[in-house]
Each structure stands twice: as structure tokens, then as C-alpha cells.
Amino acid sequence: MSNTIGQVGPEQRVHTLPRPRKPRLSQWIAIWKKHKHSYILIMPFFLIFGLFTVLPVLMSMLISFTYFNMLEFPKFIGWQNYTRLFLDDDIFLIALKNTILFAVITGPVSYFACFFFAWIINEFSPRVRAFLTLVFYAPSISGNIYFIWNLIFSGDRYGFVNGFLIKVGILLEPIQWLKEEQWIMPVLILVQLWLSLGTGFLAFIAGLQTVDRTLYEAGAVDGVRNRWQELWYITLPSMRPQLMFGAVIQITTSFAVADVSIYLAGFPSVNYAGHTIVTHLIDFGTIRFEMGYASALATILFIMMLGTNLIVQKWLRKVGD
Amino acid sequence: MFSFLGMMGAFMALPLVFAINAAFKPLDEIFLFPPRVFVRKPTLNNFVDLFTLMSNSWVPFSRYIFNTVFVTLMGIIGHVLIASAAAYPLSKHRFPGREVLFTSVVLALMFSPHVTQIPNYMIMSWIGFIDTYWALIVPAFAFPLGLYLMKQFMEQIPDAILEAAKIDGASEYRIFWTVVMPNVKPAWLTLIILLFQLLWGNHGEGFIYSEQLKSLHYALEQIIFGGFARHGVAAAVALAMMTPPILFFIFAQSRIIETMAASGMKD
Numbered sequence A: 001m002s003n004t005i006g007q008v009g010p011e012q013r014v015h016t017l018p019r020p021r022k023p024r025l026s027q028w029i030a031i032w033k034k035h036k037h038s039y040i041l042i043m044p045f046f047l048i049f050g051l052f053t054v055l056p057v058l059m060s061m062l063i064s065f066t067y068f069n070m071l072e073f074p075k076f077i078g079w080q081n082y083t084r085l086f087l088d089d090d091i092f093l094i095a096l097k098n099t100i101l102f103a104v105i106t107g108p109v110s111y112f113a114c115f116f117f118a119w120i121i122n123e124f125s126p127r128v129r130a131f132l133t134l135v136f137y138a139p140s141i142s143g144n145i146y147f148i149w150n151l152i153f154s155g156d157r158y159g160f161v162n163g164f165l166i167k168v169g170i171l172l173e174p175i176q177w178l179k180e181e182q183w184i185m186p187v188l189i190l191v192q193l194w195l196s197l198g199t200g201f202l203a204f205i206a207g208l209q210t211v212d213r214t215l216y217e218a219g220a221v222d223g224v225r226n227r228w229q230e231l232w233y234i235t236l237p238s239m240r241p242q243l244m245f246g247a248v249i250q251i252t253t254s255f256a257v258a259d260v261s262i263y264l265a266g267f268p269s270v271n272y273a274g275h276t277i278v279t280h281l282i283d284f285g286t287i288r289f290e291m292g293y294a295s296a297l298a299t300i301l302f303i304m305m306l307g308t309n310l311i312v313q314k315w316l317r318k319v320g321d
Numbered sequence B: 001m002f003s004f005l006g007m008m009g010a011f012m013a014l015p016l017v018f019a020i021n022a023a024f025k026p027l028d029e030i031f032l033f034p035p036r037v038f039v040r041k042p043t044l045n046n047f048v049d050l051f052t053l054m055s056n057s058w059v060p061f062s063r064y065i066f067n068t069v070f071v072t073l074m075g076i077i078g079h080v081l082i083a084s085a086a087a088y089p090l091s092k093h094r095f096p097g098r099e100v101l102f103t104s105v106v107l108a109l110m111f112s113p114h115v116t117q118i119p120n121y122m123i124m125s126w127i128g129f130i131d132t133y134w135a136l137i138v139p140a141f142a143f144p145l146g147l148y149l150m151k152q153f154m155e156q157i158p159d160a161i162l163e164a165a166k167i168d169g170a171s172e173y174r175i176f177w178t179v180v181m182p183n184v185k186p187a188w189l190t191l192i193i194l195l196f197q198l199l200w201g202n203h204g205e206g207f208i209y210s211e212q213l214k215s216l217h218y219a220l221e222q223i224i225f226g227g228f229a230r231h232g233v234a235a236a237v238a239l240a241m242m243t244p245p246i247l248f249f250i251f252a253q254s255r256i257i258e259t260m261a262a263s264g265m266k267d
Helices: A002-016 A025-034 A036-063 A080-088 A090-121 A126-141 A146-152 A160-168 A181-194 A199-209 A213-221 A227-238 A240-255 A259-265 A277-287 A291-316 B002-012 B014-023 B045-055 B061-092 B098-108 B113-126 B134-141 B144-154 B159-167 B172-183 B185-200 B216-224 B228-262
Strands: none
Touching: A025 A036, A036 A291, A036 B061, A036 B098, A036 B113, A036 B134, A036 B144, A036 B172, A080 A090, A080 A291, A090 A126, A090 A181, A090 A199, A090 A240, A090 A277, A090 A291, A126 A199, A126 B002, A126 B014, A126 B228, A146 A160, A146 A181, A146 A259, A146 B014, A181 A259, A199 A240, A199 B144, A199 B185, A199 B228, A213 A227, A227 A240, A240 A291, A240 B144, A259 A277, A277 A291, A277 B113, A291 B098, A291 B113, B002 B014, B014 B228, B045 B216, B045 B228, B061 B098, B061 B134, B061 B144, B061 B172, B061 B185, B061 B216, B098 B144, B134 B185, B144 B185, B159 B172, B172 B185, B185 B228, B216 B228
16 A cells, blocks of 8 residues: 555645745845855856857747748748648658658667777777777768768769679679668668767766776675676766766757768758758758748757657666666 | 777778878879779878968968967867856756756757857847957857766766865855866866867858958868869868867877876765
8 A cells, every 4th residue: 555655645745835936126136145156157158158049049939930031021920830841841751750760770879889989998098098089089070071981882883882792792783872762871870870979979988087986996895796787886877977968969969960961862862862850951941041941840850859858868867776 | 809999990090091191192093093092102292282372362371270270269268167167056056047047058959050040140240240250259158068068077076075175265266266177177178179179160151251350261161162173182171170170189188088097086
């Protein structure tokens, strides 16, 4: 019967809580006096952040309820952009499918790869570690890298992949990797994975440096038997803040894949096979001048990331239990 | 294990290998078909051409370099100071509004920057930032990324250290500067790496129109667009643009590792 008691408890507490009243001016002043230093320290950041980030985002959300061609004043049209997205835009549905595919595959794989490589690299001596970090971070630091993949997946027999497969005897004819619908997504996902050791990876490298060394000694005394137990019971829980940061970064990048698709598969790609929500958004925002519609796309994408983030953060709280 | 790491490493290092080799290829090797990875007769011609083109530019080339270095430096210094200062109370103090403010920073990371460009332009022109350095520098002070990164690292600092400093009579500002910041050195070194990359590669597009305020990246791109015969120069440009962030990366990464081996956070 202990179950029912446990369930009733919190509800009762909710009822007995006094209703929070709106603080009066004098109370505001009291709050300010008590936390003056905190507010002074955060103020410069949040003033600039509010002006150059929050305000533009709110304005975009408002614009998503309008028809706005960037020449005339925006015209309010209610939910029309949103209904058009889901009911009248077949290409959006393709983009939605591809975006989810990218997120489901590259998101988790990249995240684990970031941690795994950071963890392995951390075992080496400092000099080797700095060198290996550079090597693995190379795709993220070296600017325009897509032309390499154009050489590798070039559609003629001189492309490295075609050349190799023909030589080995698997293929007789070269495959148009970036022009045939069934190959575009697999190739793009591969390249996106190759790009995945970015911001999250660096945060993990730095995070591993801050784990308290004495915890490992204490763990050995408490009966941690192998490296995996050490990882699960000591390293991961100590790094929880970095793990959460990495997850948010991974969500924002894997849902917003666009450059890879534009540079490798073209814009638009053959039959929209590599189209994503962000390429769709760029199409409407910069080519068709339909800013209201593009803003609606951005809002939908935002809601998708938000939902995923809530779920992932809930999982991450369980790490190391 | 080691062979796996080696193979993955070779695969990841591809862009560096390509870029270095391409920059030293003579023109005939660049258009060789089928393409080769490694250069056979290395030459410095591409760099010589690049310098000739640079000396021909209308605005002295040093001006473009100054612009980029100035924006990058100011952006980094301002961002690290302002974002860290805000991250400290958010991670260690309890005050009304804390949750809302922090959540807004995380949410801001998720909104696609492509659609905020127009509202952004409008705000810039209201406050008169268009065609000044400020349009590039001031927004960089409050990128959400840095605050989030710093806050996550500061959460790991044991409260006991802060309490001890407070009992010794240190003010909040002093604690921030002499206790908190040294303890999160890996975090701000990482943040500087990320910012350097971001600001170094900026074009200033949309906000900067005067030729003498334009960035190095923009000026070098104009050289590349000069035609087909500039392919060799383009490769030299790519390598030249890539080098400062990489050198800085190596410097900062080795510092991250050094410091923590020495200090280590303890209660």
C-alpha cells in the first residue's frame, strides 16, 4: 500500500502551498539589494544578448504569422504558413523526413564518437594528446573541405571510390554517387559523421581535464574493478555538465544539416533527395523572398530541437546511477 | 586499438594533407586528371603570385589584415570577460530570474540564424552600427555558446572553495577573478579556440560596405574569384587562412593540458 501513500504526498503539498503574489516595487528593490552583485555581473551579457539575439528571434516568430516578401510591410495571415507547410508542401515533407533521418543517425553516433575519441585521446601523454586532438579536429578547423569529398565521390571512374570499386571488381560501371537518389543520403550522412568531432569534442577534451584525480583512487578502494566501471561510476558523473552541453550542441548541429547537402548534392539536390528543413528555409528565405514562410520553418525546427532536448536531458540525469 | 586510431586519424587528417599539398602544386599539377593527392614538383609560385596580387589591391592589404585581427581580438576578449562574468552567478548564486535567463540562452542556440538576419539588420541600423566594426564585435560579446560552456564548467567548482574565499573577506568580483576563472582555465581556452575560428573566418557580409573596413577573408575571396588561372593562388589562400587558427589551436590545446596536470580541483 506504500505506493498510494507515495502518490498522494506531492499532491497534498501542492494544495497547501501559498499562492505567490505579484511583488510590489519595494519588494523588487529588496530583491535587487540582496542580489546586487549577481545582477551586475550578468547585466552586460544579457543586455547585448537581449538586443542582438532574443529580440531578433522573437521578431522572426512574429513574422512567421505574416506574409512578408521583404519589400512590402508584413501582412498578418494567422496560421496560414503553418497549415501550408503540413498540408500543401510536399517538398517540406521530404525535407522533414531527411532532417529526422540525419538527426536520428548522425546525432547519437556523433555524440558517442565525440566522447569515445576524447576519452581515448586523454590516455596519452600531453604532447601526443595535443597532436591527436588537432588531427581529429582537423575537419572542423580547416574551412572549405567539401571539395575533397567531391573528388572522392566523383561520378566518373576517376573518383576515388569508383576507381577502387572498379579495380577490385565489385563495380563494372561507375556510380553517380551524388546524382542518384538512393545514394545521396547515405553519402551525405557519411560526410556529416566525418565532420562530427567539433565543439562537443573539444568540450569533452577540456572536461576530462577537470575530473578530480583523487576520485579514481577513492574508486579503486571502493571496489571499482575495470576501466568500464571507472568510466560509468566516476568519469561520466563528474562530467555531467559537459555531457549536457555536448548534447545540446549535437542536437543543434544534427537537426540543422544544410551545408553538406548544398555543397555535395547541389542546391536543390536531384529530386530533393538531400533536401533538409534548413535548405528548404534557405530556399524560401534567400531565393523566393518569402520570409514569413521561412520563419515558420525555423519555428518548427526550433520546436523539434526543443522536444528532443527535453528528452535527452532527462536521460542524461540518469548517467552513473 | 592503435591501428584503429591510426586509420581514423589518417582519415580525419585528409583535409590538412590536401590543403598543404595543393598550396605547393604548380598549375599543371592542379589540373592533372585524374587528380593526385601528393605534390610531385613542389613550388612556391602560388605564394609569390598571392603576394603580387595583394600588393596590387586598392586598399593597402595590411588594412584588411588589421581589420580581421582587430575584430577577432576585441571579440574574443570581450566575449570571454562578459560571458564568464554572467556565467558565474548563473552557476553559483541563487537569485530570482536565474532559471529563466539560463533557459533563454540554451533555447537561443536552437533558433536558425538564417531567418534572424533581417530583424538583426533592422536592429543594427536603428542603433547605427551598420558599416562599423561594432556590428561585428558587439554581438560577438553575447554569443550564447560561450555563456553556456562557461556555466557548465563553473558548476563543477566545489562550493567550499568559494565559501572559504568569502570568509577571507573577498568580494564577489574578486572571487570571480581570482578563484573561479583560474579554476576553469580549460573552459575559456576552449572557448577562445572556438571564437578564434568563428571570428577569423567572418566576412562581415550584410553589415560592412566600406572597402577599408572589409575583412581579410573577404579580400582574399575577391582574389580567388579573379578567374580560372587563380586556382593555384586559391590553394595558397586556403592554406594561409587556415594557418593562424591551427597554430593557435595547438598553442591553446597544449596549455589546457599543462595547467590541469599541475592544479586539479579539490575540496
